[in-house]
Amino acid sequence: MLRKSQKFASLLVLLAAVGLATSSIASGHGDEKHDNSRVPLPKHSITKGDKCVEPTEVMRKSHMEFILHHRDKTVHQGIRTKQHSLKNCVNCHADPETKSVLGKDGFCESCHTYAAVSIDCFSCHTDKANASKQTMRPIDAIGQKVIAITGGEK
Amino acid sequence: MSVSRRDFMAMGAAATAGAAIAPGIRLIELAQAKSPEEAVTAAQRWGLLIDTNKCNKGCTSCVDACHTENGIDHEQLKGSDATKPQWIRKVEVKDPNTGYEHSLPVMCQHCQEPPCVDVCPTGASFKRADGIVLVDRHICIGCRYCMMACPYKARSFEHEDITGQKEYAPRGKGTVESCTMCVHKVDRGDGTTACAEACAKEGHNAILFGDLNDPKSEIAQTVRSKATRRIREDLNLDNSVRYIGI
Numbered sequence: 001m002l003r004k005s006q007k008f009a010s011l012l013v014l015l016a017a018v019g020l021a022t023s024s025i026a027s028g029h030g031d032e033k034h035d036n037s038r039v040p041l042p043k044h045s046i047t048k049g050d051k052c053v054e055p056t057e058v059m060r061k062s063h064m065e066f067i068l069h070h071r072d073k074t075v076h077q078g079i080r081t082k083q084h085s086l087k088n089c090v091n092c093h094a095d096p097e098t099k100s101v102l103g104k105d106g107f108c109e110s111c112h113t114y115a116a117v118s119i120d121c122f123s124c125h126t127d128k129a130n131a132s133k134q135t136m137r138p139i140d141a142i143g144q145k146v147i148a149i150t151g152g153e154k
Numbered sequence: 155m156s157v158s159r160r161d162f163m164a165m166g167a168a169a170t171a172g173a174a175i176a177p178g179i180r181l182i183e184l185a186q187a188k189s190p191e192e193a194v195t196a197a198q199r200w201g202l203l204i205d206t207n208k209c210n211k212g213c214t215s216c217v218d219a220c221h222t223e224n225g226i227d228h229e230q231l232k233g234s235d236a237t238k239p240q241w242i243r244k245v246e247v248k249d250p251n252t253g254y255e256h257s258l259p260v261m262c263q264h265c266q267e268p269p270c271v272d273v274c275p276t277g278a279s280f281k282r283a284d285g286i287v288l289v290d291r292h293i294c295i296g297c298r299y300c301m302m303a304c305p306y307k308a309r310s311f312e313h314e315d316i317t318g319q320k321e322y323a324p325r326g327k328g329t330v331e332s333c334t335m336c337v338h339k340v341d342r343g344d345g346t347t348a349c350a351e352a353c354a355k356e357g358h359n360a361i362l363f364g365d366l367n368d369p370k371s372e373i374a375q376t377v378r379s380k381a382t383r384r385i386r387e388d389l390n391l392d393n394s395v396r397y398i399g400i
Contacts, residue, residue, distance in 0.1 A: 075290045077161070077193035078282065078341045087321050124291060124326030126319045 042110040048092045053083045063089075067121075086125055094129035102127040161193065188343065199266075199285040200335055201366040201394035202350070203373050203382065206258040208360035209353075216259050216361060217242050219352030223336065225320040232314065239310035239325075241333040242349060247400075258397060259349065259361070262287060262308040262333035263384070265391035270300035270309065279330075285366075285394050286337055291329040300330055305386050308332050335363075335394075366394065 052059050054066070070084040082088045093107040094100055101108040102122060112119050188194070220226070220242045228238050242261035248254070264287045270279045271287065278294035281287050289300070289309075301309045309332040312325060319325050322338035336347040350361040364373030376382075382396040 071292060073193075075288065075292070076280065076282065078188075078284070078337070079193055080190040080341050082190070090321070123315075124319065124324040124329070126321050126324070128321075130321070 040114075042114040044105055044107045044110050045095075046093070046107075047096050052092075053088070086121060090125075090127065091129045094127075099129050100127045101129075188341070190341075194282055194284040194341075196283045196285075197367060198365045199367040199394065200340060201264070201285070201364065201373060201396065202261075202335070202347070203362040203364075203376055204258060204395065204397050205360045205362075206256050206397055206399035208358050209256065209258055210356075210358060210360075211246065211255065211257045213356060213358065214244055215352040215356045216349035217244060219348040220261075220333070223320070223339075223348035224323040224334075225316075225318060225325065227318065230314075230316070230318070237311070237313050239312060239331060241308075241310070241331070256399065258400065260306060260308070260385070261349070261395065262304075262335070263306050263391070264333075264335060264394035266394065267391045269303040269305065269391065273299040273303040275299065282337075284340075286335045286340070287332075288334055288337065289330050289332065291324065291326065291331070294329040296328040296330065298330060305389060305391075 054062075059066075066084040067086055067089070070081075071086070073079040074085065090101050095103065095106055098106070100106055103109060106127075108119055108122075108127075221228070224241065226239055226241065228235075231238050242259050244257050245260050246255065246257045264285060266281070266285060268279070268281055268287050271281055273279075275297060276293050276295055278290045278292075279287070279300045280290060296311065298311055301307075301311060309330050311330050312327050315327050316325050323334075325331055336344075336349075339347060345363070347361075347363045350363040353359060353361040362373050362376065364371040366374055366377065368374055377396060380398060382398050383400055384391075384393040384396055385400070
């Protein structure tokens with residue numbers, strides 16, 4: 001049976017240990033300078049495009065908010081802009097070999113595994129880029145006119 | 155989750171402005187050229203007209219096309235046939251007095267007074283401004299009240315894990331799903347649904363898709379000139395799917 005003072009002391013030690021552990025994790029998180037850290041950093045290659053739809057730092061912190069906001073607009077109001085759409089994320093960030101954002105080195109999964117945050121998106125949404133090739137809208141009457149005027153150039 | 159008050163006011167203002175500046179034609183032009191950043195409005199009301207006289211018994215091309223379009227693969231599922239998702243099914247009916255038999259496709263009837271929306275405890279079941287009834291599976295908890303409330307047996311519960319979804323038709327275990335009137339095609343401006351397309355390809359032309367609010371559309375002109383009926387009209391649900399020959 002521990003005495004009161006002993007109990008207090010052990011609690012302090014425990015708190016200090018927890019604090020130390022979290023601070024070391026926090027300093028290593030997502031920082032390329034800490035490549036020699038004992039904590040393995042998520043590795044993924046970005047093959048497509050020069051930059052993301054928002055600055056990298058903003059995306060790292062707030063990508064889930066962009067997707068959440070966009071999903072409600074898409075489902076309820078039929079707004080289907082590309083900028084913050086999940087489909088666009090997947091199409092750009094999918095591994096060129098596996099064509100997926102999941103898997104050990106997949107863009108989404110590697111980071112989420114590292115941060116121990118589960119992703120719900122892909123229990124319903126496909127994780128594959130260009131899962132269907134019929135994404136282009138067929139050329140309508142307006143489109144035909146535009147092609148006739150411009151000769152099909154952008 | 156729901157449309158904010160400000161958005162709602164803006165939508166109403168936009169619809170009124172469109173109607174006031176140049177009634178009729180202007181609205182049609184807007185309907186065809188909805189850009190991706192525009193929200194859907196009540197200016198359109200999408201509907202289907204099914205001519206059961208043209209629908210062939212035994213033909214399932216609309217059902218097959220729906221499955222292909224929306225990535226529904228019954229082979230992938232292990233459960234019994236009774237629990238497999240059916241967004242559209244063929245129903246065979248017979249008049250016992252005359253012996254007259256015919257078959258018709260039945261899908262979500264996209265009611266304007268939808269019982270599924272009334273009973274949904276989370277607001278997942280909702281009606282879009284343009285009349286399409288959908289399930290927001292982000293907030294569906296899979297309670298299946300809507301399945302019990304639907305008089306048309308139009309909704310299915312997804313019992314199993316699904317892979318190989320189409321990118322425009324996300325589907326997953328633990329949520330309820332039903333005919334979306336090919337909402338991705340509607341928003342893209344295809345002006346048709348997978349079932350209507352397949353039916354026309356077979357040469358039957360039994361399914362007609364269009365905007366019931368557009369007086370110049372084929373569907374609006376047909377419902378104005380021919381006698382059409384809705385299934386269970388006595389319920390006064392104001393369905394967007396109408397039938398000829400039942």
